[in-house]
Amino acid sequence: MSTVTSGAKGAGAMNLQTRVVNILTKPKEEWPVIAAETTDVPTLYKSYIAILAAIPPIGSFIGMSMIGVSLPILGTYRYGLAHGLTMAIVQYVLGLVGIYVAAVVIDKLAPTFQSQSSTIQALKLVAYASTATWVAGVLNIIPALSVLGILAGLYGIYLFYLGVSPLMKTPSEKVIPYMVVSAIVIIVVMVVVGVCATAITGAMFVGPGLGL
DSSP states (O other), rough: HHHHHHTTGGGGOOOHHHHHHHHHHHHHHHHHHHOOOOOHHHHHHIIIIITTTTTHHHHHHHIIIIOOOHHHHHHEEEOOHHHHHHHHHHHHHHHHHHHHHHHHHHHHGGGGGGGOHHHHHHHHHHHHHHHHHHGGGGGGGGGGGGGHHHHHHHHHHHHHHHHHHHOOOHHHHHHHHHHHHHHHHHHHHHHHHHHHEEEEEEESSOOOOOOO
């Protein structure tokens, strides 16, 4: 009985820091552990997704509203605090939604690649593979370094590749096609989230302030 109770806690059964370190440093060993965990959507969001997904928007808020970017003509360019905070909140909320949408689409694609359909496993795959990108979001504090997030994104694709087979029970010959299609889905969702966040914030503010 105690084993079942521990498993039901899902991601919460493991310390957040330990999980982050493990998935980033020894993903081949960590994915089977993740695959065997029993959890649900609310638990996974509360114990992992909602926490780490907050890093990029918080970093962006600090970087763009408090530190700013040095431009040749305009000098230091910053979003107004209200604009930056609103943008961060909108990006965060839409990002949380986007993770679930991506997981659902990837789950629906599973039979196409002879994989096992499971929304929660797909959500675990998307969430834990996103760890590198979320952690790298701290670089947004210094806007000039945010471009390095591309490297984290590439590592995230590698993490996804390693996790497809353990979580979705994908045959080895189908892993790469499934990974490529899934990566496209995630990228499209991220782009849509970014566009929607900009559009929503733009509708609320005529434009960002300079030095405000």
